[in-house]
Amino acid sequence: MIDIIMQLRHHLHNCAEISGKEEKTKALLMNFLKNYTTLELHPCGKGFYAAHREKNAVKPAIALRADYDALVMPDGTASHLCGHDGHAAALCGAALMAEGKTFDRNIFFLFQPAEETGAGAEPCCELFQKETVDEIYGAHNLPGVPFGQVTTRPGTFACASRGITLVFKGKPAHAAYPENGISPAAAVGKLLCEIPILSAPEKYTGMTLCTVIGVEMGEKAFGAAAEKAVIWLTLRAEHDHDLTALHDSILQLSETLAQEYHLDFSYEMQDVFPATENHPENAEKVLTLTNGTLLEVPMRWSEDFGHYLQHCKGAFFGIGAGKDHPPLHTEHYEYPDRLLQPAMEVFYKLMES
Known part of the structure; x- marks a missing residue:
């Protein structure tokens, strides 16, 4: 056999x-x-x-x-x-x-x-x-x-996990006149700095992680200021309720930053797994x-x-x-x-x- x-x-x-x-x-x-x-x-x-x-x-x-x-x-x-x-x-x-x-x-x-x-x-x-x-x-x-x-x-x-794609969109401008556009740079910078705080162990009942997979903003064209930024994150947690809490806190902060900097914001989820x-x-x-x-x-x-x-x-x-x-x-x-x-x-x- x-x-x-x-x-x-x-x-x-x-x-x-x-x-x-x-x-x-x-x-x-x-x-x-x-x-x-x-x-x-x-x-x-x-x-x-x-x-x-x-x-x-x-x-x-x-x-x-x-x-x-x-x-x-x-x-x-x-x-x-x-x-x-x-x-x-x-x-x-x-x-x-x-x-x-x-x-x-x-x-x-x-x-x-x-x-x-x-x-x-x-x-x-x-x-x-x-x-x-x-x-x-x-x-x-x-x-x-x-x-x-x-x-x-x-x-x-095995842990729960999900991928999130965050998209911030502003307004383009010539690099010589950035004040005429709306850049997502400040919002992206603040969000990335806050991620370790949002995923701090003391906030959750079990192991919880937010991993920055990548960031893409603007393009290699030195005459144009960035208009759009995309952030890829993987969230991971021992318990489903902790993953939901981390997910909600990241989206809430992203929406707050988008409003503060007059950006359009959208997101998508990929590869969603519950905790086993x-x-x-x-x-x-x-x-x-x-x-x-x-x-x-x-x-x-x-x-x-x-x-x-x-x-x-x-x-x-x-x-x-x-x-x-x-x-x-x-x-x-x-x-x-x-x-x-x-x-x-x-x-x-x-x-x-």
């Missing part, structure tokens, strides 16, 4: 597709499950799920989720530098392990696109309208953690079943699995890819084939529990 799953991961790796464009990947996974299992396949959001049903099921129904999108590269191509090819292959392996067996429960294998942009999970919450699901679990491989070691924690596993907040009993269940280790502090990166946990009890956990394995989102990273079997076995333990 493991050879078939390894081959599947290689096929997935070689047909990597960016978030929202995973047509070939989705078809590959569905065809694999049609050929190797008797599971029912159903659409769900822009992904799908495979259903294992039992007539006399008495245990709580569970869902197991894997993502399958890849990262977009600078040239616009896609590459599996986060291991979603391994996540999807391992969940297919768990489905094969379940074939023909009785667990006294219904099991739903959920395959989700567009995790990297935070756009995939929320539409896939359609699962909870279509099926009765009592618990949901998901996993991510973790380079830097001992190979095969499972780790999780009650409460926040595990239900304590489900996190403890994972730790007990796997002899796992407690994650001391939340991961600062984000994971859209948090949408599911707002609808259903469950937990998200990590599986170590090795202490010396290349980090996620780097050019030398690739999901290790030898991690497939341990990942499948953890899913199987959850099905049996």
Whole structure:
């Protein structure tokens, strides 16, 4: 069986597709499950799920989720530098392990696109309208953690985050007569100086960050004064309410500065992720079943699995890819084939529990 799953991961790796464009990947996974299992396949959001049903099921129904999108590269191509090819292959392996067996429960294998942009999970919450699901679990491989070691924690596993684009627009002027225009420079300067104060730790109940990603103002034309400025920020917090508070304070200050300096102001949000907040009993269940280790502090990166946990009890956990394995989102990273079997076995333990 493991050879078939390894081959599947290689096929997935070689047909990597960016978030929202995973047509070939989705078809590959569905065809694999049609050929190797008797599971029912159903659409769900822009992904799908495979259903294992039992007539006399008495245990709580569970869902197991894997993502399958890849990262977009600078040239616009896609590459599996986060291991979603391994996540999807391992969940297919768990489905094969379940074939023909009785667990006294219904099991739903959920395959989700567009995790990297935070756009995939929320539409896939359609699962909870279509099926009765009592618990949901998901996993991510973790380079830097001992190979095969499972780790999780009650409460926040991965932080909430969102990107914000702030746009200030004034009035152009010749550089020799700046008083005839309206420059966003002063407003932008004040805002950037206030960000460390707005995100100060004592204002929040958990870790909260505002990272300045970039600032663009005017252009390299020495005869023209700046008319427009754009600021890109990433907000991050351990708790959703802290992220909302930071977001609101930045927008309030931006609007105040825009009025003070007679600027037009607008903003957009991108890559919105809720906090992935595990239900304590489900996190403890994972730790007990796997002899796992407690994650001391939340991961600062984000994971859209948090949408599911707002609808259903469950937990998200990590599986170590090795202490010396290349980090996620780097050019030398690739999901290790030898991690497939341990990942499948953890899913199987959850099905049996």
